[in-house]
Amino acid sequence: MAQVEVEARRVIAARPEEVYAALADYREVHPRLLPEEFTDYEVREGGQGAGTVIFLRLHATRKRVRECVLEISEPEERTLVETDRDSTLVTTWTITPDGGDDRCVARVRTVWEGSGGIGGFFERLFAPRVLKGVYERLLENLAAEAERGSPTAG
Structure with missing residues (x-):
């Protein structure tokens, strides 16, 4: 079995703490972000x-x-880690400043142990492409949410 990894990122025109607060709100905001x-x-x-x-x-x-x-855990400042109880799947969200107080980079990275055999081959080939597209839409939704609520967004 080989590790499968998917990563996506997006620059968001909002303060890092506002983006992080939106992402960490699993009750109200987070569900609205999901494709x-x-x-x-x-x-x-x-x-x-x-x-x-x-x-x-x-x-x-x-x-x-x-x-x-x-x-959900928060091992570092502006980092959320989602660990699946029933598998090796771990998703890490990081929000970092990007050249000032009113911009940041949101990154999402998921890793898991892939299946073996021919099924694992196709999983390693196709799953990252599919999941990256899903994450890009999620990050687009996060940007829209954060930029709408940000007093610094233009």
Whole structure:
């Protein structure tokens, strides 16, 4: 089995702390950011940053649906880590300043141990492309949310 990795990033015209606060709000804002590939979203514990537990289904393809119970931690400033209780899937969100107080870079990176055999070959080939597109739409939604609420956004 080989590790599969997906990463996407976007520059957002809003203050890093505002973008991070939006992303860490798993009860109100986070569900609005999710593209249609995510369904059955449910906050099971908490709702704000570390200590939150969420459930969701990710529809990677018409036939492939992955159920996730994600535990949220905050190991560093402006970093959220979502760890699936039932698999090796780990998603890390980082928000970093980008040349001033009113811009930042939002990054999302997911890694997991892929399947073996021919199925694993196709997983490593196609899953990163599909998931990157999903993440790009999610980051677009995050940018729209943060820029709409930011007093520094033009």
